[in-house]
Amino acid sequence: MSLFEVKNITVAFGGVKALNDVSFGVDKGEIFTIIGPNGAGKSTLFNVISRIYEPSKGEIYFENQNISKTKPHNISKLGIARTFQNLELFENATVLQNLLLGRHIYKKTNILSEVFFTPSARRQEHEYRLKVEEVIDFLDLQHYRDTLINGLPYGVRKNVELARALCTDPKLLLLDEPSSGLTNEETIDLGFWIKDIQSLLGITIIMIEHDMSFVNKVSDRILALNYGKILASGLPEEIKNNADVKQAYMGE
Protein backbone atom coordinates (compact mmCIF):
# COMPACT_ATOMS: atom_id res chain seq x y z
CA MET A 1 0.00 0.00 0.00
CA SER A 2 1.34 3.41 -0.91
CA LEU A 3 2.07 6.05 1.70
CA PHE A 4 0.54 8.70 -0.48
CA GLU A 5 -1.96 8.33 -3.26
CA VAL A 6 -3.63 10.70 -5.69
CA LYS A 7 -6.77 9.31 -7.32
CA ASN A 8 -8.31 10.80 -10.46
CA ILE A 9 -7.59 14.40 -9.57
CA THR A 10 -9.04 16.97 -11.94
CA VAL A 11 -8.62 20.71 -11.44
CA ALA A 12 -10.46 23.04 -13.76
CA PHE A 13 -10.09 26.82 -13.86
CA GLY A 14 -13.10 27.74 -15.94
CA GLY A 15 -12.63 25.87 -19.19
CA VAL A 16 -8.94 25.16 -18.64
CA LYS A 17 -8.16 21.82 -17.13
CA ALA A 18 -4.90 22.35 -15.26
CA LEU A 19 -4.98 18.72 -14.17
CA ASN A 20 -6.95 16.06 -15.95
CA ASP A 21 -7.64 12.75 -14.24
CA VAL A 22 -4.22 12.39 -12.66
CA SER A 23 -3.56 9.34 -10.49
CA PHE A 24 -0.37 8.06 -8.96
CA GLY A 25 1.00 6.57 -5.76
CA VAL A 26 4.17 7.20 -3.82
CA ASP A 27 5.72 4.53 -1.63
CA LYS A 28 7.25 5.13 1.76
CA GLY A 29 10.88 6.20 1.56
CA GLU A 30 10.81 7.07 -2.13
CA ILE A 31 12.09 10.12 -3.93
CA PHE A 32 9.39 10.77 -6.48
CA THR A 33 9.98 13.49 -9.06
CA ILE A 34 7.41 15.23 -11.18
CA ILE A 35 8.68 16.75 -14.40
CA GLY A 36 6.98 18.54 -17.24
CA PRO A 37 7.15 21.71 -19.33
CA ASN A 38 5.83 25.06 -18.09
CA GLY A 39 2.12 25.00 -17.48
CA ALA A 40 1.98 21.23 -17.24
CA GLY A 41 0.18 21.45 -13.90
CA LYS A 42 3.02 20.53 -11.58
CA SER A 43 2.62 23.39 -9.13
CA THR A 44 -1.15 23.07 -9.35
CA LEU A 45 -0.75 19.50 -8.19
CA PHE A 46 1.29 20.65 -5.17
CA ASN A 47 -1.27 23.30 -4.36
CA VAL A 48 -4.02 20.71 -4.49
CA ILE A 49 -2.07 18.51 -2.09
CA SER A 50 -1.54 21.47 0.29
CA ARG A 51 -5.27 22.14 -0.03
CA ILE A 52 -4.77 25.65 -1.39
CA TYR A 53 -6.71 24.70 -4.50
CA GLU A 54 -9.93 22.73 -4.41
CA PRO A 55 -9.90 19.84 -6.89
CA SER A 56 -12.99 19.61 -9.10
CA LYS A 57 -12.86 15.85 -8.88
CA GLY A 58 -10.84 13.10 -7.26
CA GLU A 59 -9.35 12.26 -3.91
CA ILE A 60 -6.01 12.35 -2.14
CA TYR A 61 -5.00 9.73 0.39
CA PHE A 62 -2.20 10.02 2.92
CA GLU A 63 -1.54 6.99 5.11
CA ASN A 64 -4.86 5.56 3.93
CA GLN A 65 -6.69 8.64 5.16
CA ASN A 66 -8.67 10.77 2.74
CA ILE A 67 -7.27 14.30 3.05
CA SER A 68 -9.33 15.87 0.27
CA LYS A 69 -11.46 17.72 2.82
CA THR A 70 -8.79 18.50 5.42
CA LYS A 71 -8.33 22.19 6.29
CA PRO A 72 -5.16 23.68 4.73
CA HIS A 73 -3.62 24.48 8.13
CA ASN A 74 -4.10 20.90 9.29
CA ILE A 75 -2.13 19.37 6.43
CA SER A 76 1.19 19.95 8.18
CA LYS A 77 -0.16 18.33 11.35
CA LEU A 78 -0.64 15.13 9.36
CA GLY A 79 3.04 15.20 8.47
CA ILE A 80 3.15 16.84 5.05
CA ALA A 81 5.54 19.78 4.68
CA ARG A 82 6.33 21.80 1.60
CA THR A 83 8.57 24.46 0.10
CA PHE A 84 7.56 27.01 -2.49
CA GLN A 85 8.75 27.68 -6.00
CA ASN A 86 9.64 31.32 -5.43
CA LEU A 87 10.32 31.24 -1.69
CA GLU A 88 7.76 32.16 0.89
CA LEU A 89 9.97 32.99 3.86
CA PHE A 90 9.14 35.41 6.64
CA GLU A 91 11.41 38.14 5.37
CA ASN A 92 11.52 40.44 8.36
CA ALA A 93 12.30 37.69 10.82
CA THR A 94 15.57 35.97 11.62
CA VAL A 95 16.47 32.52 10.35
CA LEU A 96 15.94 31.17 13.85
CA GLN A 97 12.43 32.60 14.06
CA ASN A 98 11.61 31.16 10.65
CA LEU A 99 12.74 27.74 11.76
CA LEU A 100 10.95 27.97 15.11
CA LEU A 101 7.76 28.57 13.16
CA GLY A 102 8.32 25.14 11.71
CA ARG A 103 7.55 23.81 15.18
CA HIS A 104 4.25 25.66 15.37
CA ILE A 105 2.14 22.51 14.98
CA TYR A 106 3.56 21.19 18.24
CA LYS A 107 2.41 24.22 20.23
CA LYS A 108 0.89 23.25 23.56
CA THR A 109 0.77 26.62 25.33
CA ASN A 110 -2.32 28.79 25.35
CA ILE A 111 -2.43 32.56 25.22
CA LEU A 112 -2.55 32.99 29.01
CA SER A 113 0.58 30.95 29.64
CA GLU A 114 2.26 32.95 26.90
CA VAL A 115 1.29 36.35 28.30
CA PHE A 116 2.90 35.41 31.61
CA PHE A 117 5.58 33.33 29.90
CA THR A 118 5.14 30.52 32.41
CA PRO A 119 7.83 27.86 32.93
CA SER A 120 5.91 25.60 30.55
CA ALA A 121 6.17 28.22 27.80
CA ARG A 122 9.91 28.49 28.44
CA ARG A 123 10.29 24.72 28.43
CA GLN A 124 8.45 24.56 25.13
CA GLU A 125 10.82 27.13 23.61
CA HIS A 126 13.74 24.94 24.70
CA GLU A 127 12.16 21.87 23.13
CA TYR A 128 11.52 23.75 19.89
CA ARG A 129 15.07 24.97 19.85
CA LEU A 130 16.54 21.49 20.30
CA LYS A 131 14.84 20.26 17.15
CA VAL A 132 15.68 23.45 15.27
CA GLU A 133 19.36 23.05 16.18
CA GLU A 134 19.31 19.50 14.83
CA VAL A 135 18.09 20.82 11.49
CA ILE A 136 20.57 23.69 11.56
CA ASP A 137 23.39 21.19 12.01
CA PHE A 138 21.97 18.99 9.30
CA LEU A 139 21.84 21.77 6.70
CA ASP A 140 24.90 23.76 7.83
CA LEU A 141 23.03 26.93 8.75
CA GLN A 142 25.04 27.68 11.92
CA HIS A 143 26.33 31.00 10.62
CA TYR A 144 22.94 32.46 9.86
CA ARG A 145 20.90 31.89 13.02
CA ASP A 146 20.42 35.56 13.87
CA THR A 147 20.49 36.98 10.35
CA LEU A 148 17.36 38.52 8.90
CA ILE A 149 16.10 36.72 5.81
CA ASN A 150 16.23 40.10 4.05
CA GLY A 151 20.00 40.06 4.17
CA LEU A 152 20.62 36.52 2.96
CA PRO A 153 21.78 35.39 -0.48
CA TYR A 154 19.31 33.41 -2.56
CA GLY A 155 20.96 30.02 -2.14
CA VAL A 156 20.88 30.28 1.63
CA ARG A 157 17.25 31.34 1.55
CA LYS A 158 16.37 28.21 -0.38
CA ASN A 159 18.18 26.24 2.23
CA VAL A 160 16.34 27.98 5.06
CA GLU A 161 13.05 27.13 3.44
CA LEU A 162 14.02 23.48 3.24
CA ALA A 163 15.14 23.64 6.86
CA ARG A 164 11.85 25.18 7.91
CA ALA A 165 9.95 22.35 6.26
CA LEU A 166 12.18 19.80 8.00
CA CYS A 167 11.52 21.42 11.38
CA THR A 168 7.92 20.23 11.18
CA ASP A 169 9.22 16.65 11.40
CA PRO A 170 7.33 15.62 8.26
CA LYS A 171 6.71 12.15 6.91
CA LEU A 172 6.24 13.51 3.40
CA LEU A 173 8.15 16.47 1.99
CA LEU A 174 6.98 18.37 -1.08
CA LEU A 175 9.80 20.27 -2.78
CA ASP A 176 8.82 22.74 -5.49
CA GLU A 177 11.86 23.25 -7.76
CA PRO A 178 14.46 22.97 -5.00
CA SER A 179 17.40 23.58 -7.34
CA SER A 180 16.10 26.59 -9.27
CA GLY A 181 18.38 29.59 -8.88
CA LEU A 182 21.16 27.61 -7.23
CA THR A 183 24.76 27.48 -8.44
CA ASN A 184 26.22 24.19 -9.64
CA GLU A 185 27.95 23.58 -6.35
CA GLU A 186 24.83 24.32 -4.36
CA THR A 187 22.87 21.92 -6.55
CA ILE A 188 25.40 19.17 -5.87
CA ASP A 189 25.13 19.83 -2.12
CA LEU A 190 21.37 19.77 -2.40
CA GLY A 191 21.55 16.38 -4.09
CA PHE A 192 23.44 14.97 -1.12
CA TRP A 193 21.06 16.55 1.34
CA ILE A 194 18.01 15.17 -0.40
CA LYS A 195 19.57 11.71 -0.38
CA ASP A 196 20.36 12.15 3.31
CA ILE A 197 16.84 13.30 4.09
CA GLN A 198 15.64 10.10 2.49
CA SER A 199 18.11 7.70 4.05
CA LEU A 200 18.93 9.28 7.43
CA LEU A 201 15.63 10.91 8.32
CA GLY A 202 13.44 8.39 6.48
CA ILE A 203 11.31 11.07 4.87
CA THR A 204 9.47 10.41 1.63
CA ILE A 205 9.98 13.17 -0.93
CA ILE A 206 7.87 14.38 -3.83
CA MET A 207 9.76 16.92 -5.88
CA ILE A 208 9.11 19.12 -8.88
CA GLU A 209 12.31 19.69 -10.81
CA HIS A 210 13.61 20.83 -14.18
CA ASP A 211 17.31 20.07 -13.99
CA MET A 212 17.31 16.63 -15.66
CA SER A 213 20.78 15.54 -14.62
CA PHE A 214 19.88 16.37 -11.04
CA VAL A 215 16.56 14.56 -11.39
CA ASN A 216 18.17 11.43 -12.78
CA LYS A 217 20.74 11.42 -10.01
CA VAL A 218 18.40 11.61 -7.03
CA SER A 219 15.04 10.23 -8.14
CA ASP A 220 13.76 6.73 -7.53
CA ARG A 221 10.80 7.22 -9.82
CA ILE A 222 9.68 9.96 -12.19
CA LEU A 223 6.29 11.14 -13.36
CA ALA A 224 6.07 13.25 -16.50
CA LEU A 225 3.13 15.61 -16.91
CA ASN A 226 2.03 17.56 -19.96
CA TYR A 227 -1.08 19.71 -20.34
CA GLY A 228 -2.41 18.35 -17.06
CA LYS A 229 -2.20 14.74 -18.17
CA ILE A 230 0.21 11.99 -17.22
CA LEU A 231 2.60 11.39 -20.06
CA ALA A 232 4.65 8.63 -18.53
CA SER A 233 5.84 7.37 -15.21
CA GLY A 234 8.56 4.96 -14.23
CA LEU A 235 12.22 4.62 -13.37
CA PRO A 236 14.60 7.40 -14.47
CA GLU A 237 16.03 5.19 -17.21
CA GLU A 238 12.61 4.48 -18.67
CA ILE A 239 11.62 8.13 -18.66
CA LYS A 240 14.88 9.15 -20.27
CA ASN A 241 14.18 6.88 -23.21
CA ASN A 242 10.45 7.45 -23.46
CA ALA A 243 9.55 8.86 -26.87
CA ASP A 244 6.56 10.94 -25.68
CA VAL A 245 8.59 12.58 -22.93
CA LYS A 246 11.39 13.35 -25.32
CA GLN A 247 8.99 15.02 -27.66
CA ALA A 248 7.10 17.06 -25.10
CA TYR A 249 9.92 17.94 -22.81
CA MET A 250 13.23 17.75 -24.54
CA GLY A 251 11.79 19.10 -27.76
CA GLU A 252 12.78 16.40 -30.19
Add this chain to the structure above:
Amino acid sequence: MRFIFKTKYSQDINIAKHNGDRFWYSLLILVMVALPLVLDDFYLGEISYICILSIAGIGLMILSGYTGLASLGHAAFLGVGAYTHAFLLTNGIPFYASIPIVIIVSFLVGAVIGIPILRLTGMYLAIATLALGFIAEHVFIKWEHFTGGNRGLPVPQPEFLGMSFYDSVFFYYVCLVFLIAAMFAAINILRSPTGRAFVAIRDSEIAAQSLGVNLGLYKALSFAISGAFTGLAGALLAHYIGYLAPDIFNIFLSLTLLLLIVVGGMGSLHGTVFGAIFVGFLPQLIAICRDYLPSSIGSQPGLEPMLFGLILVFFILYEPLGIYGRWMKIKLFFELFPTYKRQTFKKQKVFTKSDRV
Protein backbone atom coordinates in the same frame (compact mmCIF):
# COMPACT_ATOMS: atom_id res chain seq x y z
CA MET B 1 31.26 46.59 19.20
CA ARG B 2 29.60 44.18 21.56
CA PHE B 3 29.87 40.50 20.83
CA ILE B 4 27.50 38.27 22.75
CA PHE B 5 28.94 34.85 23.37
CA LYS B 6 26.04 32.45 23.57
CA THR B 7 26.29 29.29 25.60
CA LYS B 8 22.65 28.67 26.49
CA TYR B 9 19.38 28.66 24.58
CA SER B 10 17.94 30.78 27.40
CA GLN B 11 20.04 33.67 26.19
CA ASP B 12 17.92 33.83 23.07
CA ILE B 13 14.70 33.43 25.04
CA ASN B 14 15.39 35.97 27.80
CA ILE B 15 14.09 39.49 27.43
CA ALA B 16 17.36 41.17 28.36
CA LYS B 17 20.00 39.99 25.93
CA HIS B 18 23.00 41.21 27.93
CA ASN B 19 23.95 43.16 31.04
CA GLY B 20 23.91 46.44 29.16
CA ASP B 21 20.19 45.96 28.54
CA ARG B 22 19.58 45.21 32.20
CA PHE B 23 21.50 48.27 33.31
CA TRP B 24 19.89 50.79 30.96
CA TYR B 25 16.32 49.58 31.37
CA SER B 26 16.64 49.44 35.15
CA LEU B 27 18.03 52.95 35.06
CA LEU B 28 15.12 54.07 32.91
CA ILE B 29 12.61 52.60 35.34
CA LEU B 30 14.41 54.24 38.28
CA VAL B 31 14.32 57.60 36.52
CA MET B 32 10.63 57.16 35.75
CA VAL B 33 9.91 56.30 39.39
CA ALA B 34 11.86 59.31 40.57
CA LEU B 35 10.23 61.75 38.15
CA PRO B 36 7.53 63.04 40.55
CA LEU B 37 10.33 64.42 42.72
CA VAL B 38 11.34 66.89 40.05
CA LEU B 39 8.31 67.46 37.84
CA ASP B 40 5.17 69.39 38.67
CA ASP B 41 1.59 68.22 38.25
CA PHE B 42 1.19 69.47 34.70
CA TYR B 43 4.09 67.49 33.32
CA LEU B 44 3.17 64.42 35.35
CA GLY B 45 -0.26 64.59 33.78
CA GLU B 46 1.30 64.81 30.33
CA ILE B 47 3.55 61.84 31.00
CA SER B 48 0.62 59.82 32.37
CA TYR B 49 -1.16 60.58 29.11
CA ILE B 50 1.90 59.39 27.17
CA CYS B 51 1.88 56.13 29.17
CA ILE B 52 -1.79 55.65 28.27
CA LEU B 53 -1.07 56.37 24.61
CA SER B 54 1.80 53.89 24.70
CA ILE B 55 -0.47 51.13 26.00
CA ALA B 56 -2.97 51.84 23.22
CA GLY B 57 -0.04 51.98 20.81
CA ILE B 58 1.09 48.51 21.91
CA GLY B 59 -2.40 47.29 21.06
CA LEU B 60 -2.38 48.76 17.58
CA MET B 61 1.25 47.77 17.04
CA ILE B 62 0.46 44.10 17.66
CA LEU B 63 -2.33 44.29 15.10
CA SER B 64 -0.75 46.50 12.43
CA GLY B 65 2.97 46.30 13.06
CA TYR B 66 3.23 42.61 13.85
CA THR B 67 0.23 40.94 12.21
CA GLY B 68 0.12 43.34 9.28
CA LEU B 69 -3.57 44.16 9.55
CA ALA B 70 -4.55 47.80 9.21
CA SER B 71 -7.03 49.40 11.58
CA LEU B 72 -8.38 52.91 11.16
CA GLY B 73 -10.97 52.58 13.89
CA HIS B 74 -9.02 51.72 16.97
CA ALA B 75 -10.53 54.55 18.99
CA ALA B 76 -13.56 52.23 19.19
CA PHE B 77 -11.63 49.97 21.56
CA LEU B 78 -10.49 52.93 23.65
CA GLY B 79 -14.17 53.81 23.88
CA VAL B 80 -15.24 50.29 24.80
CA GLY B 81 -12.61 50.21 27.54
CA ALA B 82 -13.42 53.67 28.85
CA TYR B 83 -17.20 53.24 28.92
CA THR B 84 -17.06 49.75 30.40
CA HIS B 85 -14.73 50.97 33.13
CA ALA B 86 -16.83 54.03 33.91
CA PHE B 87 -20.01 51.95 33.92
CA LEU B 88 -18.54 49.36 36.28
CA LEU B 89 -17.15 51.98 38.64
CA THR B 90 -20.49 53.81 38.68
CA ASN B 91 -22.14 50.56 39.72
CA GLY B 92 -19.83 50.19 42.67
CA ILE B 93 -17.34 47.68 41.31
CA PRO B 94 -13.91 48.45 42.80
CA PHE B 95 -11.02 49.52 40.59
CA TYR B 96 -8.97 46.35 40.96
CA ALA B 97 -11.93 44.21 39.83
CA SER B 98 -13.00 46.55 37.08
CA ILE B 99 -9.71 46.53 35.18
CA PRO B 100 -9.62 42.75 34.54
CA ILE B 101 -13.27 42.87 33.47
CA VAL B 102 -12.45 45.70 31.06
CA ILE B 103 -9.59 43.69 29.58
CA ILE B 104 -11.80 40.61 29.13
CA VAL B 105 -14.67 42.62 27.64
CA SER B 106 -12.42 44.38 25.12
CA PHE B 107 -10.77 41.07 24.28
CA LEU B 108 -14.17 39.52 23.55
CA VAL B 109 -15.39 42.54 21.60
CA GLY B 110 -12.20 42.34 19.54
CA ALA B 111 -12.73 38.64 18.88
CA VAL B 112 -16.39 39.03 17.95
CA ILE B 113 -15.69 41.92 15.59
CA GLY B 114 -12.48 40.34 14.34
CA ILE B 115 -13.94 37.07 13.12
CA PRO B 116 -16.14 38.54 10.37
CA ILE B 117 -14.09 41.64 9.58
CA LEU B 118 -10.80 39.81 9.08
CA ARG B 119 -12.07 37.96 6.05
CA LEU B 120 -11.20 41.21 4.31
CA THR B 121 -7.66 42.21 3.47
CA GLY B 122 -5.69 45.32 2.59
CA MET B 123 -7.69 48.32 1.49
CA TYR B 124 -11.05 46.73 2.23
CA LEU B 125 -10.01 45.90 5.76
CA ALA B 126 -8.91 49.51 6.27
CA ILE B 127 -12.31 50.75 5.11
CA ALA B 128 -14.18 48.22 7.25
CA THR B 129 -12.25 49.25 10.36
CA LEU B 130 -12.88 52.89 9.50
CA ALA B 131 -16.58 52.07 9.44
CA LEU B 132 -16.17 50.25 12.74
CA GLY B 133 -14.88 53.47 14.27
CA PHE B 134 -17.94 55.41 13.10
CA ILE B 135 -20.36 52.70 14.18
CA ALA B 136 -18.79 52.57 17.64
CA GLU B 137 -19.10 56.34 17.98
CA HIS B 138 -22.81 56.14 17.13
CA VAL B 139 -23.37 53.27 19.51
CA PHE B 140 -21.82 55.39 22.27
CA ILE B 141 -24.29 58.17 21.40
CA LYS B 142 -27.40 56.01 21.13
CA TRP B 143 -26.91 53.51 23.95
CA GLU B 144 -27.83 56.07 26.58
CA HIS B 145 -28.54 53.64 29.40
CA PHE B 146 -24.94 52.50 29.28
CA THR B 147 -23.03 55.54 28.06
CA GLY B 148 -25.20 58.51 29.00
CA GLY B 149 -25.34 59.45 25.30
CA ASN B 150 -24.46 62.98 24.34
CA ARG B 151 -24.94 64.16 27.91
CA GLY B 152 -21.79 62.30 28.74
CA LEU B 153 -20.81 60.09 31.63
CA PRO B 154 -18.85 61.28 34.64
CA VAL B 155 -16.09 58.88 35.62
CA PRO B 156 -16.05 58.12 39.34
CA GLN B 157 -12.60 58.48 40.84
CA PRO B 158 -12.65 55.85 43.55
CA GLU B 159 -10.07 55.29 46.21
CA PHE B 160 -7.54 52.61 45.33
CA LEU B 161 -4.97 51.41 47.83
CA GLY B 162 -6.12 54.27 49.99
CA MET B 163 -5.14 56.86 47.39
CA SER B 164 -7.29 59.02 45.14
CA PHE B 165 -7.07 59.23 41.38
CA TYR B 166 -7.28 63.02 41.73
CA ASP B 167 -3.74 62.87 43.06
CA SER B 168 -1.64 63.27 39.92
CA VAL B 169 1.43 61.60 41.44
CA PHE B 170 -0.61 58.52 42.30
CA PHE B 171 -2.27 58.47 38.88
CA TYR B 172 1.15 58.76 37.25
CA TYR B 173 2.37 55.70 39.15
CA VAL B 174 -0.77 53.73 38.21
CA CYS B 175 -0.22 54.52 34.52
CA LEU B 176 3.47 53.70 34.74
CA VAL B 177 2.84 50.33 36.40
CA PHE B 178 0.25 49.44 33.77
CA LEU B 179 2.57 50.50 30.96
CA ILE B 180 5.39 48.32 32.31
CA ALA B 181 3.01 45.39 32.80
CA ALA B 182 1.57 45.84 29.30
CA MET B 183 5.07 46.01 27.85
CA PHE B 184 6.05 42.74 29.51
CA ALA B 185 2.83 41.07 28.39
CA ALA B 186 3.42 42.21 24.80
CA ILE B 187 7.06 41.07 24.82
CA ASN B 188 5.99 37.70 26.19
CA ILE B 189 3.36 37.23 23.53
CA LEU B 190 5.82 38.19 20.81
CA ARG B 191 8.51 35.77 21.96
CA SER B 192 6.03 32.88 22.13
CA PRO B 193 4.62 30.78 19.30
CA THR B 194 1.57 33.05 19.03
CA GLY B 195 3.68 36.16 18.40
CA ARG B 196 5.75 34.34 15.82
CA ALA B 197 2.56 33.19 14.12
CA PHE B 198 1.48 36.86 13.90
CA VAL B 199 4.75 37.80 12.21
CA ALA B 200 4.36 34.82 9.90
CA ILE B 201 0.91 36.01 8.85
CA ARG B 202 2.32 39.48 8.18
CA ASP B 203 5.16 38.23 5.99
CA SER B 204 3.55 35.36 4.10
CA GLU B 205 0.07 34.07 4.74
CA ILE B 206 0.51 31.13 2.42
CA ALA B 207 3.64 29.87 4.17
CA ALA B 208 2.11 30.45 7.59
CA GLN B 209 -0.83 28.32 6.59
CA SER B 210 1.36 25.55 5.24
CA LEU B 211 3.17 25.46 8.60
CA GLY B 212 -0.08 24.89 10.44
CA VAL B 213 -1.08 28.44 11.42
CA ASN B 214 -4.87 28.72 11.37
CA LEU B 215 -5.15 32.09 9.62
CA GLY B 216 -8.70 32.93 10.67
CA LEU B 217 -8.10 32.03 14.30
CA TYR B 218 -4.81 33.89 14.65
CA LYS B 219 -6.05 37.01 12.90
CA ALA B 220 -9.04 37.11 15.21
CA LEU B 221 -6.75 36.46 18.17
CA SER B 222 -4.54 39.33 17.10
CA PHE B 223 -7.55 41.61 16.87
CA ALA B 224 -8.73 40.46 20.29
CA ILE B 225 -5.33 40.92 21.96
CA SER B 226 -5.02 44.30 20.30
CA GLY B 227 -8.48 45.17 21.60
CA ALA B 228 -7.55 44.07 25.12
CA PHE B 229 -4.49 46.35 25.28
CA THR B 230 -6.37 49.26 23.78
CA GLY B 231 -9.31 48.67 26.11
CA LEU B 232 -6.98 48.82 29.11
CA ALA B 233 -5.63 52.10 27.80
CA GLY B 234 -9.24 53.27 27.44
CA ALA B 235 -9.96 52.53 31.09
CA LEU B 236 -6.98 54.63 32.18
CA LEU B 237 -7.95 57.31 29.68
CA ALA B 238 -11.37 57.48 31.36
CA HIS B 239 -9.66 58.48 34.62
CA TYR B 240 -7.45 60.93 32.79
CA ILE B 241 -10.35 62.70 31.06
CA GLY B 242 -12.77 62.42 33.97
CA TYR B 243 -15.88 62.93 31.86
CA LEU B 244 -16.68 60.72 28.87
CA ALA B 245 -18.43 62.01 25.77
CA PRO B 246 -18.88 60.02 22.54
CA ASP B 247 -17.07 62.53 20.35
CA ILE B 248 -13.79 61.91 22.20
CA PHE B 249 -13.56 58.54 20.46
CA ASN B 250 -13.73 59.94 16.97
CA ILE B 251 -11.78 59.28 13.81
CA PHE B 252 -9.15 61.81 14.84
CA LEU B 253 -8.18 59.73 17.87
CA SER B 254 -7.91 56.64 15.63
CA LEU B 255 -5.64 58.54 13.28
CA THR B 256 -3.56 59.74 16.20
CA LEU B 257 -2.94 56.13 17.15
CA LEU B 258 -2.00 55.35 13.57
CA LEU B 259 0.37 58.32 13.50
CA LEU B 260 1.82 57.05 16.77
CA ILE B 261 2.84 53.65 15.43
CA VAL B 262 4.06 54.93 12.07
CA VAL B 263 6.16 57.70 13.59
CA GLY B 264 7.41 55.42 16.35
CA GLY B 265 8.38 52.68 13.94
CA MET B 266 6.28 49.83 12.58
CA GLY B 267 7.09 46.47 14.05
CA SER B 268 8.88 47.53 17.22
CA LEU B 269 7.65 47.92 20.77
CA HIS B 270 10.20 50.66 21.41
CA GLY B 271 8.42 52.49 18.65
CA THR B 272 5.18 52.65 20.61
CA VAL B 273 6.87 54.63 23.38
CA PHE B 274 8.78 56.88 20.99
CA GLY B 275 5.62 57.46 19.01
CA ALA B 276 3.57 58.15 22.14
CA ILE B 277 6.09 60.74 23.34
CA PHE B 278 5.96 62.38 19.93
CA VAL B 279 2.18 62.32 19.62
CA GLY B 280 1.70 63.31 23.25
CA PHE B 281 3.89 66.39 23.08
CA LEU B 282 3.01 67.41 19.53
CA PRO B 283 -0.11 69.43 20.43
CA GLN B 284 1.91 71.34 23.05
CA LEU B 285 4.65 71.90 20.55
CA ILE B 286 2.18 73.18 17.99
CA ALA B 287 0.63 75.46 20.61
CA ILE B 288 4.03 76.91 21.42
CA CYS B 289 4.86 77.32 17.72
CA ARG B 290 1.60 79.18 17.13
CA ASP B 291 2.92 82.07 19.21
CA TYR B 292 5.96 82.45 17.00
CA LEU B 293 4.20 82.10 13.66
CA PRO B 294 2.70 85.09 11.86
CA SER B 295 -0.88 85.42 13.07
CA SER B 296 -2.33 84.65 9.61
CA ILE B 297 -0.91 81.12 9.92
CA GLY B 298 -0.66 80.76 13.68
CA SER B 299 -4.33 81.43 14.36
CA GLN B 300 -5.66 79.09 11.70
CA PRO B 301 -8.01 76.55 13.27
CA GLY B 302 -7.09 73.42 11.27
CA LEU B 303 -3.36 73.65 11.89
CA GLU B 304 -3.11 70.57 14.07
CA PRO B 305 -4.71 67.93 11.78
CA MET B 306 -2.79 69.38 8.87
CA LEU B 307 0.53 69.02 10.65
CA PHE B 308 -0.41 65.49 11.78
CA GLY B 309 -1.06 64.52 8.18
CA LEU B 310 2.09 66.22 6.96
CA ILE B 311 4.23 64.42 9.52
CA LEU B 312 2.64 61.08 8.65
CA VAL B 313 3.45 61.55 4.96
CA PHE B 314 6.94 62.78 5.78
CA PHE B 315 7.71 59.69 7.85
CA ILE B 316 6.26 57.24 5.34
CA LEU B 317 8.38 58.80 2.60
CA TYR B 318 11.67 59.42 4.34
CA GLU B 319 11.83 57.19 7.41
CA PRO B 320 9.46 54.24 7.01
CA LEU B 321 10.98 52.59 10.06
CA GLY B 322 10.09 55.60 12.18
CA ILE B 323 11.95 57.05 15.13
CA TYR B 324 13.02 53.60 16.27
CA GLY B 325 14.55 52.90 12.86
CA ARG B 326 16.44 56.19 13.01
CA TRP B 327 17.63 55.33 16.52
CA MET B 328 18.93 51.95 15.30
CA LYS B 329 20.85 53.67 12.53
CA ILE B 330 22.43 56.13 14.91
CA LYS B 331 23.33 53.32 17.30
CA LEU B 332 24.89 51.28 14.52
CA PHE B 333 26.81 54.33 13.33
CA PHE B 334 28.58 54.59 16.67
CA GLU B 335 29.03 50.85 17.04
CA LEU B 336 30.73 50.55 13.66
CA PHE B 337 32.47 53.92 13.69
CA PRO B 338 34.38 54.75 11.52
CA THR B 339 33.45 51.96 9.12
CA TYR B 340 29.70 52.65 8.93
CA LYS B 341 28.33 52.55 5.41
CA ARG B 342 25.13 54.27 4.39
CA GLN B 343 24.27 51.31 2.19
CA THR B 344 23.70 49.12 5.24
CA PHE B 345 20.09 50.20 5.40
CA LYS B 346 19.46 50.51 1.68
CA LYS B 347 16.39 48.59 0.73
CA GLN B 348 17.35 45.09 -0.22
CA LYS B 349 16.52 43.65 -3.58
CA VAL B 350 13.16 41.95 -3.29
CA PHE B 351 12.96 38.56 -4.90
CA THR B 352 9.81 37.91 -6.82
CA LYS B 353 7.08 36.44 -4.74
CA SER B 354 5.37 33.36 -5.99
CA ASP B 355 2.38 34.34 -8.10
CA ARG B 356 1.25 30.84 -8.85
CA VAL B 357 0.32 30.02 -5.31
